[in-house]
Amino acid sequence: xxxxxxxxxxxxxxxxxxxxxxxxxxxxxxxxxxxxxxxxxxxxxxxxxxxxxxxxxxxxxxxxxxxxxxxxxxxxxxxxxxxxxxxxxxxxxxxxxxxxxxxxxxxxxxxxxxxxxxxxxxxxxxxxxxxxxxxxxxxxxxxxxxxxxxxxxxxxxxxxxxxxxxxxxxxxxxxxxxxxxxxxxxxxxxxxxxxxxxxxxxxxxxxxxxxxxxxxxxxxxxxxxxxxxxxxxxxxxxxxxxxxxxxxxxxxxxxxxxxxxxxxxxxxxxxxxxxxxxxxxxxxxxxxxxxxxxxxxxx
Amino acid sequence: xxxxxxxxxxxxxxxxxxxxxxxxxxxxxxxxxxxxxxxxxxxxxxxxxxxxxxxxxxxxxxxxxxxxxxxxxxxxxxxxxxxxxxxxxxxxxxxxxxxxxxxxxxxxxxxxxxxxxxxxxxxxxxxxxxxxxxxxxxxxxxxxxxxxxxxxxxxxxxxxxxxxxxxxxxxxxxxxxxxxxxxxxxxxxxxxxxxxxxxxxxxxxxxxxxxxxxxxxxxxxxxxxxxxxxxxxxxxxxxxxxxxxxxxxxxxxxxxxxxxxxxxxxxxxxxxxxxxxxxxxxxxxxxxxxxxxxxxxxx
Numbered sequence: 001x002x003x004x005x006x007x008x009x010x011x012x013x014x015x016x017x018x019x020x021x022x023x024x025x026x027x028x029x030x031x032x033x034x035x036x037x038x039x040x041x042x043x044x045x046x047x048x049x050x051x052x053x054x055x056x057x058x059x060x061x062x063x064x065x066x067x068x069x070x071x072x073x074x075x076x077x078x079x080x081x082x083x084x085x086x087x088x089x090x091x092x093x094x095x096x097x098x099x100x101x102x103x104x105x106x107x108x109x110x111x112x113x114x115x116x117x118x119x120x121x122x123x124x125x126x127x128x129x130x131x132x133x134x135x136x137x138x139x140x141x142x143x144x145x146x147x148x149x150x151x152x153x154x155x156x157x158x159x160x161x162x163x164x165x166x167x168x169x170x171x172x173x174x175x176x177x178x179x180x181x182x183x184x185x186x187x188x189x190x191x192x193x194x195x196x197x198x199x200x201x202x203x204x205x206x207x208x209x210x211x212x213x214x215x216x217x218x219x220x221x222x223x224x225x226x227x228x229x230x231x232x233x234x235x236x237x238x239x240x241x242x243x244x245x246x247x248x249x250x251x252x253x254x255x256x257x258x259x260x261x262x263x264x265x266x267x268x269x270x271x272x273x274x275x276x277x278x279x280x281x282x283x284x285x286x287x288x289x290x291x292x293x294x295x296x297x298x299x
Numbered sequence: 300x301x302x303x304x305x306x307x308x309x310x311x312x313x314x315x316x317x318x319x320x321x322x323x324x325x326x327x328x329x330x331x332x333x334x335x336x337x338x339x340x341x342x343x344x345x346x347x348x349x350x351x352x353x354x355x356x357x358x359x360x361x362x363x364x365x366x367x368x369x370x371x372x373x374x375x376x377x378x379x380x381x382x383x384x385x386x387x388x389x390x391x392x393x394x395x396x397x398x399x400x401x402x403x404x405x406x407x408x409x410x411x412x413x414x415x416x417x418x419x420x421x422x423x424x425x426x427x428x429x430x431x432x433x434x435x436x437x438x439x440x441x442x443x444x445x446x447x448x449x450x451x452x453x454x455x456x457x458x459x460x461x462x463x464x465x466x467x468x469x470x471x472x473x474x475x476x477x478x479x480x481x482x483x484x485x486x487x488x489x490x491x492x493x494x495x496x497x498x499x500x501x502x503x504x505x506x507x508x509x510x511x512x513x514x515x516x517x518x519x520x521x522x523x524x525x526x527x528x529x530x531x532x533x534x535x536x537x538x539x540x541x542x543x544x545x546x547x548x549x550x551x552x553x554x555x556x557x558x559x560x561x562x563x564x565x566x567x568x569x570x571x572x573x574x575x576x577x578x579x580x581x582x583x584x585x586x587x588x589x590x591x592x593x594x595x596x597x598x
Contacts, residue, residue: 087480181386183503184523204482205504208521215595217518222507224483256598296514297596299555 001245002041002066004112005033005238006131007121007144008101009046009070012274013081014230016088021228024274025056026080028121028144031231034275035265036119036242037063038283043112045069045131047104049077059279068109075100088226089203108134117245120164121234122146125156132163140244140251142166142197144237150176158193165251166197168237171208174200183208184215197251199240199259201233209259213252218259219293221267228273232266235278239265239286257290264289300544301340301365303411304332304537305430306420306443307400308345308369311573312380313527315387320527323573324355325379327420327443330533333574334564335418335541336362337582342411344368344430346403348376358578367408374399387525388502407433416544419463420533421445424455431462439543439550441465441496443536449475457492464550465496467536470507473499482507496550498539498558500532508558512551517558518592520566527572531565534577538564538585556589563588 012026029046036042042065050072060067076099084091104127113136120128120143128143135141141164149157150173161167167190171183180186183200187210190198200208202220209216240262247254264286271277311325332343341364349371359366375398383390403426412435419427419442427442434440440463448456449472460466466489470482479485482499486509489497499507501519508515539561546553563585570576 182523182525184521202504205501206516215521216598217505217521217595218598219516219596222483222514222516224481226481260598294598296516297518299515299517299559299593 001116001248002043003036003117003119003241003245004043004045004115005029005036005119005121006045006106006127007032007119007123007234008078009044009048010078010080010101011052012230013079013095014228014273015081015083015094016228017084017086018227019273021273023053023079024276025059026231026274027078028123028231028234030060031234031269031275031278032119032121032144032238033060033065034063034278035235035238035262035269036245037065038239038265038281038286039242039246039261041066042242043069043115045106045108045112047071047073047100047106049073049075049100052077059275063279069106069112071106073100073103082230084228088229105130116140117241118142119237119241120144121237125149125153125160128160129156129163132160140165140241142168142237142241144168144233145173147173147176161190161194164195166199167195168199168201168233170201170203170233197255201236206263207236207259209255211252211255213255216256216259218256218263219297220263221289221293222296223267223270226270227277229270230274232269235269236262236266238262260290260293261286264293300415300547301342302335302416302418302540302544303342303344303414304328304335304418304420305344305405305426306331306418306422306533307377308343308347309377309379309400310351311529312378312394313529313572314380314382314393315527316383316385317526318572320572322352322378323575324358325530325573326377327422327530327533330530330568330574330577331418331420331443331537332359332364333362333577334534334537334561334568335544336364337538337564337580337585338541338545338560340365341541342368342414344405344407344411346370346372346399346405348372348374348399351376358574362578368405368411370405372399372402381529383527387528405430415439416540417441418536418540419443420536424448424452424459427459428455428462431459439464439540441467441536441540443467443532444472446472446475460489460493463494465498466494467498467500467532469500469502469532496554500535505562506535506558508554510551510554515555515558517555517562518596519562520588520592521595522566522569525569526576528569529573531568534568535561535565537561559589559592560585563592
């Protein structure tokens with residue numbers, strides 16, 4: 001089964017203590033779409049300007065990402081610039097130029113409306129609603145978010161939580177949303193807001209998955225060197241939903257393996273700037289890391 | 300096999316946003332000794348003043364902790380007072396009164412010198428050396444530490460690292476010791492300082508174990524409520540070495556299970572002030588949590 005991915009499609013200029021990389025392919029839908037593409041065909045819903053490099057279009061296509069719903073319109077592509085501190089944990093936004101993204105209001109092609117697996121990657125909750133409004137009874141809807149929307153669009157986000165199956169957020173966002181310092185009780189509160197599946201990303205500490213089958217602690221792949229963590233969360237959720245769509249059948253039965261596959265893809269993402277490392281891997285490389293993860297948590 | 304535990308034996312006055320508890324039984328050797336006692340007999344090496352409550356002597360004894368090497372001398376018992384912030388992650392020392400601990404320089408009874416398993420719980424590295432000097436070829440020596448010793452007794456600590464089999468420290472201490480932000484490469488650097496086994500405590504995120512058999516990511520037991528984390532690290536290493544001593548045989552073969560047992564004991568420690576919760580559990584309760592941990596990391 002294919003996955004419908006909606007989110008931002010952007011150019012990222014990323015500065016770390018080691019290097020500076022201008023206008024890389026970025027955005028939540030790009031990272032999530034490429035991650036999902038290792039497992040299943042992807043339909044990408046997004047918008048870019050007429051300055052969007054042709055080589056990035058080619059890159060999407062090489063990954064089996066279908067672009068019927070990628071609007072290319074006159075104007076500038078969403079451009080984000082950010083800088084990481086030495087430890088790669090803190091980042092500072094230097095610039096956000098929305099460009100054509102400001103007018104993004106996608107109308108889905110008819111075929112897309114019947115997608116069974118939908119990823120609402122990180123994007124304004126109102127846009128996530130707008131896409132969901134056009135869908136015809138998808139089997140599985142998973143949404144990602146970021147602290148910005150908790151701060152400026154909380155009402156819309158809370159409404160969204162009642163419409164989705166799975167919600168992905170990081171640990172500090174879970175605490176912010178629930179005003180609860182304890183992650184377990186924060187997760188229980190988030191379930192009561194709607195989602196059957198709650199997945200909390202904890203960066204290098206892995207993730208916590210809460211589902212009808214109970215809790216699952218998923219490991220993060222231990223890395224000797226983090227080059228650029230931008231898009232790791234998007235890669236995680238993209239790999240996760242791509243794996244689920246490729247398996248079909250019961251979500252409950254495949255969720256744990258899906259999360260670990262997402263974790264493996266995210267680890268590759270961290271090893272290069274933007275999508276440079278992720279776009280060079282193979283499905284087999286992902287499976288090799290999953291095998292390592294299976295080994296290092298076994299006792 | 301029994302375990303020799305040397306460390307601090309103290310009275311702890313602990314304040315949290317919820318409650319205040321004066322003069323609880325505390326100190327690294329108390330927590331580690333009780334934790335180890337669920338698995339094997341313990342010989343405790345420590346010092347207390349003549350103000351040390353008789354009920355705490357009884358408590359040690361009820362747990363099968365042998366006290367031939369616990370000195371009871373005129374003067375005041377080591378007293379520590381601290382306060383936790385709301386999220387239980389940050390703590391502030393309000394008072395440190397060393398009392399008789401200032402003169403601590405244990406001479407081990409002859410029988411103790413032949414102990415096979417030795418835990419040098421958190422205490423000044425010079426005292427850890429002093430105990431080790433008296434031992435006759437122990438099979439397994441594990442040492443814990445804290446940031447204080449990295450800051451004021453680094454040379455002694457580095458010398459100690461060349462004399463022990465296993466070293467336990469938390470993630471921020473590993474970074475402080477190696478000046479390396481990446482935990483994996485920090486661990487490699489610590490191996491080069493001496494220890495065959497390096498165990499990094501990551502609090503609620505579990506621990507990272509590096510041994511000749513490779514890496515192991517050990518989970519922390521997820522808790523809905525943390526009452527008081529004081530002594531959790533000591534309980535972790537105490538449970539770990541107690542389990543190893545109870546199994547005997549190959550360290551490599553049992554280390555992963557030992558770490559998970561330590562993790563389970565530490566989780567109980569966090570659920571009550573001081574040792575109040577830990578002293579009420581049973582070996583079976585620990586095994587039940589180990590079983591849960593095994594389940595929630597499996598995929």
